[in-house]
Amino acid sequence: xxxxxxxxxxxxxxxxxxxxxxxxxxxxxxxxxxxxxxxxxxxxxxxxxxxxxxxxxxxxxxxxxxxxxxxxxxxxxxxxxxxxxxxxxxxxxxxxxxxxxxxxxxxxxxxxxxxxxxxxxxxxxxxxxxxxxxxxxxxxxxxxxxxxxxxxxxxxxxxxxxxxxxxxxxxxxxxxxxxxxxxxxxxxxxxxxxxxxxxxxxxxxxxxxxxxxxxxxxxxxxxxxxxxxxxxxxxxxxxxxxxxxxxxxxxxxxxxxxxxxxxxxxxxxxxxxxxxxxxxxxxxxxxxxxxxxxxxxxxxxxxxxxxxxxxxxxxxxxxxxxxxxxxxxxxxxxxxxxxxxxxxxxxxxxxxxxxxxxxxxxxxxxxxxxxxxxxxxxxxxxxxxxxxxxxxxxxxxxxxxxxxxxxxxxxxxxxxxxxxxxxxxxxxxxxxxxxxxxxxxxxxxxxxxxxxxxxxxxxxxxxxxxxxxxxxxxxxxxxxxxxxxxxxxxx
Ligand code: FAD
Ligand code: NAI
Numbered sequence: 001x002x003x004x005x006x007x008x009x010x011x012x013x014x015x016x017x018x019x020x021x022x023x024x025x026x027x028x029x030x031x032x033x034x035x036x037x038x039x040x041x042x043x044x045x046x047x048x049x050x051x052x053x054x055x056x057x058x059x060x061x062x063x064x065x066x067x068x069x070x071x072x073x074x075x076x077x078x079x080x081x082x083x084x085x086x087x088x089x090x091x092x093x094x095x096x097x098x099x100x101x102x103x104x105x106x107x108x109x110x111x112x113x114x115x116x117x118x119x120x121x122x123x124x125x126x127x128x129x130x131x132x133x134x135x136x137x138x139x140x141x142x143x144x145x146x147x148x149x150x151x152x153x154x155x156x157x158x159x160x161x162x163x164x165x166x167x168x169x170x171x172x173x174x175x176x177x178x179x180x181x182x183x184x185x186x187x188x189x190x191x192x193x194x195x196x197x198x199x200x201x202x203x204x205x206x207x208x209x210x211x212x213x214x215x216x217x218x219x220x221x222x223x224x225x226x227x228x229x230x231x232x233x234x235x236x237x238x239x240x241x242x243x244x245x246x247x248x249x250x251x252x253x254x255x256x257x258x259x260x261x262x263x264x265x266x267x268x269x270x271x272x273x274x275x276x277x278x279x280x281x282x283x284x285x286x287x288x289x290x291x292x293x294x295x296x297x298x299x300x301x302x303x304x305x306x307x308x309x310x311x312x313x314x315x316x317x318x319x320x321x322x323x324x325x326x327x328x329x330x331x332x333x334x335x336x337x338x339x340x341x342x343x344x345x346x347x348x349x350x351x352x353x354x355x356x357x358x359x360x361x362x363x364x365x366x367x368x369x370x371x372x373x374x375x376x377x378x379x380x381x382x383x384x385x386x387x388x389x390x391x392x393x394x395x396x397x398x399x400x401x402x403x404x405x406x407x408x409x410x411x412x413x414x415x416x417x418x419x420x421x422x423x424x425x426x427x428x429x430x431x432x433x434x435x436x437x438x439x440x441x442x443x444x445x446x447x448x449x450x451x452x453x454x455x456x457x458x459x460x461x462x463x464x465x466x467x468x469x470x471x472x473x474x475x476x477x478x479x480x481x482x483x484x485x486x487x488x489x490x491x
Pocket of ligand 2: 185
């Protein structure tokens with residue numbers, strides 16, 4: 001639409017933070033526009049993040065299961081083969097239908113969708129370089145910055161991403177053939193999800209992680225250990241406490257140079273793992289990969305926004321500084337999602353989008369940062385909310401643990417899918433739930449019950465005395481709660 005401001009609310013960025021804020025603003029009667037420069041709504045999440053990665057995770061799991069797991073279930077299939085281009089097409093179709101769906105929602109809610117790149121001219125005016133050519137200026141009383149994040153480049157420029165041999169998550173979602181050998185730099189969420197996809201499709205995957213455990217920030221250490229064991233059983237290899245120094249492409253192969261995280265032992269990781277050839281004082285492995293995935297984090301994205309013209313300040317990590325009402329140093333400009341503080345998660349950005357608009361309209365809004373779930377969509381899934389055991393120990397909080405294995409859950413057994421456990425952490429004195437950690441089938445759906453419980457200030461006993469249908473996986477959740485203050489029945 002041709003913008004016809006001035007607007008009550010102008011949202012810059014059409015990702016999960018921005019598009020949700022725009023719809024909410026329009027629903028609350030604000031005249032609203034959303035500027036998006038990528039040519040499609042949905043941001044990182046829908047275009048190159050959550051959605052395409054889940055399409056690949058789901059379909060690679062089905063392929064792997066069909067190939068390796070159906071026979072023991074009494075299903076004989078033959079001639080199973082991978083049609084990668086069709087799998088990629090199916091992924092692209094999901095993305096397109098969802099991004100188009102948001103365009104429909106914009107129309108229904110009367111949000112003006114301005115296709116172009118926004119840049120501040122003054123605190124209330126934004127210039128938009130239109131994708132169709134030309135430029136326009138838009139004026140607004142309230143502005144929300146929701147410009148998201150981008151792949152963090154490898155420190156010091158030691159690795160250059162070409163999205164073919166050395167890829168970010170974006171390239172890893174679109175590889176046109178299954179790599180023989182893949183090295184994943186960073187054992188965080190992206191590394192484990194994308195590593196799983198390509199491992200299931202046939203690649204030999206080695207994950208190199210700087211820290212002593214996988215899963216990234218916020219994962220419970222006990223869960224991380226179990227997670228690593230299960231992924232190793234599926235064929236992924238891990239090199240922990242190992243820092244990647246550089247990666248270089250030569251003759252179509254990439255060689256990756258690493259060093260022990262303590263900094264005393266340099267090696268070159270190559271896919272044939274031929275061992276140490278003792279180049280003193282370093283021990284050097286010759287190991288090559290066909291594809292290297294760089295997944296060492298993401299960073300806030302504010303390029304081209306010209307924030308100086310609006311008086312909006314950044315911190316030393318490039319995040320837009322906000323107060324508890326999402327207001328930046330220019331009070332009528334708010335900021336949400338990946339480009340500001342907090343976990344870089346789509347649902348966190350969405351909650352903030354709604355709350356920021358409610359602040360504008362009503363003067364109050366609400367996001368409970370203690371109750372934001374994290375989910376890793378591997379198989380089994382890993383999900384958590386609230387405090388980890390290591391958090392509680394560090395804070396000196398006294399707690400009880402309740403654990404229940406899926407191996408003792410009837411539905412998981414019936415489904416022949418019984419790896420993992422549910423772990424409750426409750427305050428010793430009050431039994432209030434402080435954290436829940438799940439590794440197992442459907443963990444990502446099950447964690448919502450824990451989020452709700454924490455949101456409502458529930459105790460473990462509240463959960464344990466709530467009827468859960470039989471036979472369901474969620475009975476493992478109930479029994480873990482029971483184990484926190486008493487004994488579970490089935491274990
Ligand atoms: P973004 O989604 O990054 O959207 C920002 C938008 O702003 C972009 O579309 C950009 O083009 C636009 N923009 C930027 N500057 C301008 C400008 N000047 N003018 C106009 N437009 C501009 N999170 C989950 O919760 N679950 C998952 O399963 C999950 N999987 C992921 C998988 C991958 C591979 C990746 C990379 C991320 C994943 N994430 C996941 C994280 C999730 O994608 C982000 O947390 C989420 O997209 C953040 O939303 P946002 O609205 O803050 O920013
Ligand atoms: P991450 O921060 O989760 O993990 C990066 C990992 O790389 C860390 O474990 C870190 O120790 C390691 N690392 C850093 N430098 C290294 C080096 N030189 N050598 C070896 N290891 C090194 O970042 P990631 O995986 O890139 O994901 C970015 C963000 O995207 C996540 O934090 C998450 O917020 C979001 N995301 C969420 C998903 C979900 O919710 N399911 C899926 C994918 C991404």
